[in-house]
Amino acid sequence: MVIQSEYWGALRTLLFPVRCVMCRVPLWDGGGLGGLCPDCRQGVFRLESPLCVSCGRPLYELDEALVAQVSRAADELLCWRCEKQPVYFRHARSLYAYAGGLRELVHRYKYQLHLPAGVALQTFFAEGCMHLERDWGQYTYVAPIPVSNKRLRMRGFNQSWALVESIPTLCFHQREPALLRRREDTPSQALLSAQERFENILGAIEVCSDFVGSLEGATILLVDDLFTTGATAQACARALCDVGAQAVDVLTLCRGIL
Ligand SMILES: [Zn+2]
Ligand SMILES: [Zn+2]
Incomplete structure (x- = not known):
């Protein structure tokens, strides 16, 4: 029975494969996060520190805020926009x-x-x-x-x-x-x-x-x-x-x- 259900499972995968949510190519390994194929996952990346503590804007090496505030700790950095203009939310x-x-x-x-x-x-x-x-x-x-x-x-x-x-x-x-x-x-x-x-x-x-x-x-x-x-x-x-x-x-x- 086990062999039979494995057989049908494999056949079902072959006939009705999981497909990429975007481009519909078959995902023989079941796909990654969000059901995307590797091509469609390209360019998806999480935003990590250093970020503006107020608005969450990524602060890169050449960002003027980072240059101006290089002595501040990573959890105190503000982007130039938030430095000039206070916001109503605590942080974004x-x-x-x-x-x-x-x-x-x-x-x-x-x-x-x-x-x-x-x-x-x-x-x-x-x-x-x-x-x-x-x-x-x-x-x-x-x-x-x-x-x-x-x-x-x-x-x-x-x-x-x-x-x-x-x-x-x-x-x-x-x-x-x-x-x-x-x-x-x-x-x-x-x-x-x-x-x-x-x-x-x-x-x-x-x-x-x-x-x-x-x-x-x-x-x-x-x-x-x-x-x-x-x-x-x-x-x-x-x-x-x-x-x-x-x-x-x-x-x-x-x-x-x-
Ligand atoms: Zn795709
Ligand atoms: Zn900001």
Whole structure:
């Protein structure tokens, strides 16, 4: 019987092999992290120290912040932008560079609604979270950065909530899908400059009425798929601080590295 089931297992693998989520080539070894083949995994890399302690921006050897602050310890480094401009969140961290196969997965999930790409992103996010030295129990709530109702209707899901659900170490009561909402349909951030993004989003985020009055002293973690200028995260953090939150952290799957 054992031989027979092994035979059928091998035949099934031959006839219906696991395929790369992106390019569909057969993965005879079952595939690596996120179900990607080696070619599609190229360019996927975790962001490691030295990072700006405030916004999580990678600080490379020639970065002016690193040159200017070479005497500071690695856990005190600030990028030039955060040095000049204080932020509302306590710190932001991104797990991966927005590049290579990960960038392609994000596009497929968000703009082509390719659900297997979403599952792959959840796998990457969960794996990245396991490598963070983080006290997950400190968070009163872990919530997604909200998307507009229009976009929610178009897509049918909030990709950031899918990421919150994939964090393996959270208690059920910490996950909160409706902590924040967009006050109005704002234009897409995608084609705006940094300054325009900030003006566009500031004031468009509000804390849902169910939570106003109950967040005094709360510590919140906000989750999103992509960190670009940080304008949306700033607006969310400010809305939460305005109603009494003590600290807001931001965690994103990836960020641009240029
Ligand atoms: Zn592939
Ligand atoms: Zn920074």
